Amino acid sequence: MGGKGMNILAKKGLLKQSCNLEFCEHYMFGKQKKVSFGSGVYKTKAPLGYLHSDLWGPSPVTSRGGKRYMLTIIDDYSHKVWSFFLKSKDEVFHTFKEWKV
Structure with missing residues (x-):
């Protein structure tokens, strides 16, 4: 008003x-x-050139498989998203290494 x-x-x-x-x-x-965001500093020219990742959790409700966290990896070039559900935070690095291979 x-x-x-x-x-x-x-x-x-x-x-x-x-x-x-x-x-x-x-x-x-x-x-x-609201101030608008400027254009990004990084410009990727190929898939997997620049990645974004986020870890969400712990969820207040555990899934049927006992998972409470979600790791997302996003490719800046293609905007493809990979989601991984984890039981604990310490699984992040191992999951990322497996994904990278």
């Missing part, structure tokens, strides 16, 4: 106006705009 609408609500007694809207911290956060 803009400052004009907030002032109208404050005059009707529907909003506690505890600060000047020009300097109100909550108002300023609400008026912020």
Whole structure:
């Protein structure tokens, strides 16, 4: 909501106006705009030239196979995604080595 609408609500007694809207911290956060991301620094020219990986977990619910973590590997060039479900964090390096082979 803009400052004009907030002032109208404050005059009707529907909003506690505890600060000047020009300097109100909550108002300023609400008026912020999302900054777009710039283009990437790395440009890949072939598959598997640049990879992204992420480890998610632990899951609050264990899978039927006893897995609580998920490792994802994404190829920046092809955008192909590989997902691996793991029982513990210490399986990440071994899983990555197997995937790389």
